[in-house]
Amino acid sequence: MTVPSPFALEAVNITKRFGAMIALDSVSLSLRRGTVHALLGENGAGKSTLVKCIMGYYLPDEGQVLFGDREQSISSPHDAHLLGIGMVYQHFTLIPNMTVAENLVLARPRLPAVINWRAELASLEKEMKGMPFQVPLQASVNTLAAGEKQKVEIIKQLLLNPKVLILDEPTSVLTPNEADEVLSRVRAMTQERELSVLIITHKFREVMNYADDVTVLRKGKYIGSTTVAEATPQSLAAMMVGRETIASPLQRAQRQRGNASLDVTDLWVENDNGVDVVCGLNLTVHDGEIVGIAGVSGNGQKQLVEVLAGQREPLRGSVRLHGAAYTATRAQMHEHRFRCLPEEPLRNACVGPMSVADNLALRRYDRPPYSSKSRILHRAIFKRIAREWVESFGIRTPGIEAPIANLSGGNVQRSVLARELSDAPHVLVVANPCFGLDFGAVAEIHNRIMAARNGGAAVLLVSEDLDEIMEMSDRVVVISGGKLVHETTPATADMTRIGQFMAGH
Amino acid sequence: MMRHLETIAIPVGAVAVSLVLFGVFITIAGANPLEVFASIYRGAFGSWFAWQDTLVRAAPLMLTALCTALPARAGLIVIGGEGAVVVGGFCAALVGIVLNGVLPPLLVISSMVLVGALAGGIWVGAAGALRHYRGVNETISSLLLNYIAIALLNFFVVGVLKDPATLNKPSTFPIGDANMIGAIGESSIHWGLGYGIIVCVALWFLMRRTTFGFGVDVVGGNVRAAQLTGLPVGRLIVSACVLGGAAAGIAGMIEVAAVHGRANTSLNAGYGYAGILVAFLARHNPIAIIPVAILLGGIRASSGVLQRAHDLPDATTLVLQGLIFVLILASEALYGRIPWLQPKAPPKEQPVMQAKEQPKEQPA
Numbered sequence: 001m002t003v004p005s006p007f008a009l010e011a012v013n014i015t016k017r018f019g020a021m022i023a024l025d026s027v028s029l030s031l032r033r034g035t036v037h038a039l040l041g042e043n044g045a046g047k048s049t050l051v052k053c054i055m056g057y058y059l060p061d062e063g064q065v066l067f068g069d070r071e072q073s074i075s076s077p078h079d080a081h082l083l084g085i086g087m088v089y090q091h092f093t094l095i096p097n098m099t100v101a102e103n104l105v106l107a108r109p110r111l112p113a114v115i116n117w118r119a120e121l122a123s124l125e126k127e128m129k130g131m132p133f134q135v136p137l138q139a140s141v142n143t144l145a146a147g148e149k150q151k152v153e154i155i156k157q158l159l160l161n162p163k164v165l166i167l168d169e170p171t172s173v174l175t176p177n178e179a180d181e182v183l184s185r186v187r188a189m190t191q192e193r194e195l196s197v198l199i200i201t202h203k204f205r206e207v208m209n210y211a212d213d214v215t216v217l218r219k220g221k222y223i224g225s226t227t228v229a230e231a232t233p234q235s236l237a238a239m240m241v242g243r244e245t246i247a248s249p250l251q252r253a254q255r256q257r258g259n260a261s262l263d264v265t266d267l268w269v270e271n272d273n274g275v276d277v278v279c280g281l282n283l284t285v286h287d288g289e290i291v292g293i294a295g296v297s298g299n300g301q302k303q304l305v306e307v308l309a310g311q312r313e314p315l316r317g318s319v320r321l322h323g324a325a326y327t328a329t330r331a332q333m334h335e336h337r338f339r340c341l342p343e344e345p346l347r348n349a350c351v352g353p354m355s356v357a358d359n360l361a362l363r364r365y366d367r368p369p370y371s372s373k374s375r376i377l378h379r380a381i382f383k384r385i386a387r388e389w390v391e392s393f394g395i396r397t398p399g400i401e402a403p404i405a406n407l408s409g410g411n412v413q414r415s416v417l418a419r420e421l422s423d424a425p426h427v428l429v430v431a432n433p434c435f436g437l438d439f440g441a442v443a444e445i446h447n448r449i450m451a452a453r454n455g456g457a458a459v460l461l462v463s464e465d466l467d468e469i470m471e472m473s474d475r476v477v478v479i480s481g482g483k484l485v486h487e488t489t490p491a492t493a494d495m496t497r498i499g500q501f502m503a504g505h
Numbered sequence: 506m507m508r509h510l511e512t513i514a515i516p517v518g519a520v521a522v523s524l525v526l527f528g529v530f531i532t533i534a535g536a537n538p539l540e541v542f543a544s545i546y547r548g549a550f551g552s553w554f555a556w557q558d559t560l561v562r563a564a565p566l567m568l569t570a571l572c573t574a575l576p577a578r579a580g581l582i583v584i585g586g587e588g589a590v591v592v593g594g595f596c597a598a599l600v601g602i603v604l605n606g607v608l609p610p611l612l613v614i615s616s617m618v619l620v621g622a623l624a625g626g627i628w629v630g631a632a633g634a635l636r637h638y639r640g641v642n643e644t645i646s647s648l649l650l651n652y653i654a655i656a657l658l659n660f661f662v663v664g665v666l667k668d669p670a671t672l673n674k675p676s677t678f679p680i681g682d683a684n685m686i687g688a689i690g691e692s693s694i695h696w697g698l699g700y701g702i703i704v705c706v707a708l709w710f711l712m713r714r715t716t717f718g719f720g721v722d723v724v725g726g727n728v729r730a731a732q733l734t735g736l737p738v739g740r741l742i743v744s745a746c747v748l749g750g751a752a753a754g755i756a757g758m759i760e761v762a763a764v765h766g767r768a769n770t771s772l773n774a775g776y777g778y779a780g781i782l783v784a785f786l787a788r789h790n791p792i793a794i795i796p797v798a799i800l801l802g803g804i805r806a807s808s809g810v811l812q813r814a815h816d817l818p819d820a821t822t823l824v825l826q827g828l829i830f831v832l833i834l835a836s837e838a839l840y841g842r843i844p845w846l847q848p849k850a851p852p853k854e855q856p857v858m859q860a861k862e863q864p865k866e867q868p869a
Contacts, residue, residue, distance in 0.1 A: 311732045330735030340733055349733050351726030362723065362734045366716040375716045 005069045008033045008196035009085070009164050014053050014063035016046075023049045026063065027222040029198075029215045031164065034190050036197045038211035038228075040204075040240055042296070042464065046220040047200045051166055054198075055080045055087055067164075081109065086162035088153045090169045096142040100135050100152050107156045131155055132185040132192075147178030154186065167199045171206060183210040202240075202296050204233045204503045216240055237499030241466050250446060250471065253454040258287025259322070261336075261458035262308075262427050267317035269303040269482075276315070277303050279482035283460075285427070290449070290459040292473030293484075294466055296502050300482035301462045302343075305431045308460070309340045311348070321427055330366075339363070339425035341449075343432040345409075345416040352405030356397050357386035359404045360419050389418040410441045421448055428452055431462040446472060466498070480504045511846040516786055519836040523828040530824055536815045545822075548810030549803025557693045563802030565590070567701035567794055568756035569780025571708055572629060574789040575749035576643070578712060579742045580725035585632055585647025586753045587777025588654035589625035593754025594761045595658050597621035598768035599666075601680030601761070613684045617758050618700075625754020626747040628654065633746030637739045643746075655773050662769055676769035686763040697759035702795060704752050709791035711748075721745050753777060779805070782830045785837075801826070 009031040016024040024046045031037045041047050053060045056074035064071050067083055074080050080087075094103050105111070105120050124137055133151050141149065150170060157165055167186070171179035183199075187210050190197055201207060207214050207228060214231060216223040216239040223239045262285040269278035278300040285291045295301055306312035308319065310328025319326045321336040332338065342348035350359050361382050364370050370385075371377045386400040395414045397407055404412060413433070420428070430449060434442040449472065453459045463469050469476055470490045478486035478501040486501040488494070528538035549559050572586035597617040604613045628650055636643035661667075661677070668678045686696045712718035724731045724741045731738050756776060761768050783801050787793035808822040 309733045310735055311729055328732070328735055330737070333735040342733060347727075348729050351723050351730050354722065354726050358719070362730065365719055371716050377714055377716060377719060 005066070006032055007066070008068070009054070009198070010066040011050065011054055012063050012066065014050060014060045014065075016049055016053055016058055016060050023220050024053070024060070025221050027217060027220075028063075029225070031196050031198055032213065033196055034194050035212035036187055036190055036199060036210055038207040038214040039198060039200045039217065040202060040207055040214055040236060041217035042202060042240060042466070045217040045240075047217055048168065049220075050217070051087070051168065051198070051200060055085065055166070081160070084161065084163035085166065086157035086160055086164070087166040088150075088157055088168065088170060092149050092153065094141045094149060094152060094156075097140060099138055099140055100144075101137040103141060103152065104137075104156055104159060107160070109160075127159060128155075131158060132189045133181075145178075147182065150178070150182055154182070158189075163194075163196065165195055165197045167197065169200055169202075171201070171203065179206070180209075186210070202503060204236050204500070207231075207236065208233060218242060233500060233503075234496050237496045237503070241495055241499040241502075250450045251454070252450060255288040255454070255456075257289060258456065258458075260284045261287050261322055262429075262460060263318075263320040263323075264304075265318045265320070267304070267307065267319065268315040269300065269307055269312060270315055271303055277482050278307075278314075280317070281479075281483055283477070283484060285458040285460050287426075287458050288453060288456050289474040290453050290461055290472050292469035292476045293460070293462045293479050294469045294476060294498060294502060295464075295479035297464050299479050301431070301479050304479075305340075305342060305429060305462055308429045309342055309348070311342075334367075337423065337426040339420040339428050341413075341416060341420055341428070341430045341433050343435060346405060346412050349416045349420075350404050350412060353403050355401045356390070356395070356404050356407070356415060357382045357400040359415060360386045360389055360400075363419055364423070389415075389422065393418040413441070413445065417445060417448055421452055424455055425452055425457050428457045428459045429462075430459060432464060433461075434463075434465070434468060442468075466495075466502075478502055511840065511843070512788055514846055515836050515839055515843075516788065516833060519832040520786075520829055523825070523832045526828050526832075527825045530828075531817075531821075534817060534821070536817060541811065541815055541817070544810050544814050545804065545807040545825075548807025555803075555806060558806040559799060559803040560694045560698050561802075562805050563798040564695070564697040564701040565756040565760060565776040566780055566783050566798035566802055567705050568752045568759070569777045570783035570787065570794045570798055571704065571752035571780075571791060572625075572749040572777070573781045573784035574787065574791060574794060575708065575712070575721075575745045575752070576629070576633060576742075577784065577789040578718075578725045579633075579721045579745040580728065581633060581636060581742065581746065582644045583629060583632055583647045583746060583749065584644055584778070584781050585629050585650050585750070586756075586780045587773055587775070588647070588651035589628045589750045589753035590757040590760065590777045591651075591654040591658050591772045592628045592757070593621035593625035593751075594757025594772040595654075595661070595677075595768045596624035597754075597758035598677050598680055598761045601684050602678050605681040605684060610683045613680075614686065614762060617680075617684070617762055618755060621754040621758030621761075622751035623754070625757065626751035629750025629753065630743050630747035633743045634739075637742045651773075651777065655770075658768065658772060659770065668767065671767070671769070674769055674771075676765070676767040679767045680762065682766070684762065685766060686759065695759070695763035697763045700755060700759060701798070704755060705791045705795050708748065708752070712791060717741075717744070753780070756780075779826065782826060782833070785833050786829070 007030045011027065011029045013026045013028055014024050015026050027046065027050055029039065029050065039047050039050065049058065052058045054065055056076045056079050059075065065074055072083060074083065101121055101124055104124060105115065121137065128134060135148060135152050135155060141152065170182065183206060186197055189195055199211065211228050213225065213227050214236065215225040216236065218240060264281060264283040267278055267281045268276060271277045281304065293301055303312055307314045321332065321338060326332050346352060361370055365377065369378065369381045383400060389395065390397060390400060393414045395418065396411050404415060407415065433445050433449065449459060461469065461472055470493065473490055476488050476490060476493060477484045478498055480501060481504060486498065531538040531541045548555055550556060569586035569590060572589055573583055576583040597620055600616050600620045601613060604616055629647065632643045632647040632650060635641040635646050663675045666677045667675050688695050712721065720736050720741050723736060724738050728738060757772055760772055765771055779801060783794055783797050787797040804822050804825060808819040811817045811821050812819045
């Protein structure tokens with residue numbers, strides 16, 4: 001006879017590949033019964049992929065998931081639910097214009113054809129008494145604050161009596177007070193109900209205060225597991241971001257700091273939900289320098305780039321290029337040679353159904369030689385320049401007339417590089433330029449950005465990849481909560497401190 | 506090019522399927538579908554007489570189709586052609602009535618064209634502006650603007666502007682015979698067909714050959730890319746709507762100046778709605794609108810023949826028109842999904858992503 005396993009859930013040597021990319025490289029995790037286990041890592045570290053393997057969204061290429069004592073093949077989220085694994089997603093999955101009670105009943109796997117609402121309400125009210133927190137059953141979900149909604153999401157799972165509950169960044173939409181309340185209740189619950197909780201996070205504070213154990217991933221690799229009692233924020237920061245210094249193969253020309261080209265003063269920006277995410281940000285980038293903005297995603301860097309790119313209106317504050325007010329008009333972009341390499345280039349910088357040649361002409365199509373003074377397009381010039389750039393930037397395409405959406409990600413990014421860098425930009429804004437690209441493409445893109453900097457451009461680099469920031473930047477700033485909270489240089493940087501600033505500690 | 510093959514093969518296939526379904530409908534209605542198809546052909550293109558009827562009906566369709574096609578290039582679904590026809594025709598009639606006998610006919614007609622275009626342009630431009638600056642759904646607002654236009658027309662033609670001589674069909678006073686657009690040569694086709702073709706060709710040139718058209722296509726293709734390159738998105742959207750509305754306004758002017766001689770409720774005869782179908786069939790390409798409008802004009806022209814020869818109600822051709830519309834809209838989902846219509850796949854790039862190799866570290 002075997003002794004019952006002390007673990008509610010174990011993932012053993014999970015490997016998951018997407019094509020040639022290794023998203024998870026032999027990662028293991030053991031969740032002790034009745035504890036809270038934190039899964040810590042930067043964006044792209046593989047946390048979500050691991051959880052999706054556990055929940056059956058992905059089938060791991062190697063390794064297995066042990067549930068209770070047995071190996072289980074979980075091939076769909078439905079299987080996971082039947083086993084008693086519940087998950088609360090990062091984004092709300094409630095139906096906003098229905099009441100809390102309706103949402104809770106709707107979540108049950110089997111519903112009768114006719115619902116007896118009176119009986120359902122009575123039984124819900126009874127069950128709510130045993131819940132760690134209360135929610136107003138009759139309220140419509142769209143009247144609830146984010147913290148309340150998160151509680152409803154958790155209760156929705158608890159009503160299904162799970163043995164294991166997975167919370168994917170449960171506090172990303174909450175205020176610190178709400179987060180404290182939710183997490184402390186969840187923690188209390190684990191002891192009362194023999195529930196085991198796996199919580200995905202990148203916040204040290206939550207790990208230190210509410211978790212029993214922690215597992216750290218970095219870039220798809222298992223870095224280590226420890227009990228929280230033995231960990232410190234410093235040791236976790238070191239594990240999360242790594243400490244290796246990177247030898248720079250880039251040709252960085254020595255330059256004196258030039259004039260201030262890009263000036264952002266007291267910028268306030270809100271996100272799509274009307275929440276302020278850039279909160280009084282000040283930033284200056286000089287000619288011939290790369291300023292890298294490090295930060296965990298969701299701290300305002302995306303909206304900052306959108307404002308500079310003209311894709312979002314700021315609430316207030318000013319952006320100046322070479323001292324002149326800048327409102328992202330075409331004339332200003334031309335005058336100051338403002339160019340931008342946004343993240344997700346196909347979504348942000350290309351017109352998918354239009355041809356490669358047309359997309360390469362987007363910046364200058366309304367000027368000679370692309371078009372005449374009388375605004376007639378010279379298609380032959382479009383094609384000639386497109387052929388030159390396809391050649392010089394090594395864009396692999398079936399032809400310059402092919403829709404750019406048919407190209408691979410790397411070639412879309414090369415096309416945007418060709419367009420944005422070919423006319424010696426003076427101000428360049430770059431966001432996650434290498435996301436999803438292979439090694440060779442990354443080096444090439446870095447070299448081209450560095451060449452623009454050596455040519456005197458003021459470069460703002462926003463990246464979730466800290467290695468990239470350290471490798472490329474002349475100055476590094478850390479963004480947290482919509483403000484710059486730390487400034488350093490790669491030479492003098494203390495990675496542990498950067499990690500702590502990034503995590504808002 | 507394979508890419509062009511797809512844009513032709515899919516609409517043609519959709520029309521073929523709708524003809525088959527229409528045949529089933531005809532059989533159920535108790536007629537022989539093959540004979541009915543033959544009659545449709547005869548009624549549309551079978552004789553010089555049929556051709557003249559077809560072309561007269563095609564002229565306003567070309568112009569109203571532009572009212573959906575141009576905003577569609579900027580990414581908007583506008584169905585306000587009917588309203589633009591009504592306000593364009595009504596305002597053109599007012600100008601004709603006021604200037605009748607004051608200015609020589611050529612100037613009167615020119616003024617009517619300008620005012621009709623202006624009125625239609627403002628009408629549809631309003632839907633575009635509401636969309637861009639206030640976030641109002643342009644499909645709904647342009648539809649509602651149709652009803653407003655028709656209500657205004659009714660209000661004026663039965664009220665202050667009614668010619669007491671028009672008893673059966675309340676209308677405005679006539680614009681005067683001298684100010685009418687005449688027929689082409691000996692035919693019964695009026696010069697409105699020339700207006701339609703000229704406007705289609707001119708807007709094709711504007712959309713395909715000028716920086717304006719390129720900008721509109723960028724906005725319609727991906728607003729975020731347009732913003733990134735600093736394009737004046739609002740101005741381009743509203744301009745495309747104004748141009749489309751102006752074309753439909755000219756259609757209304759032609760109905761007044763070439764057919765009715767006055768403004769009355771014949772202006773909302775459904776040309777605006779049929780134009781939506783033409784625009785979608787032509788994939789919003791102004792040049793392709795010309796042949797498609799002639800095809801649709803032919804189908805509409807054949808309704809009388811169906812009634813006489815097969816004892817079918819004259820709304821039968823509307824069933825065919827409706828079937829084509831539904832299948833064209835449904836076929837939009839097929840673009841890029843029929844393997845043998847696709848251009849050759851680009852060479853696959855090998856490793857698209859790779860986690861950087863790093864030595865495994867011990868936890869601190």
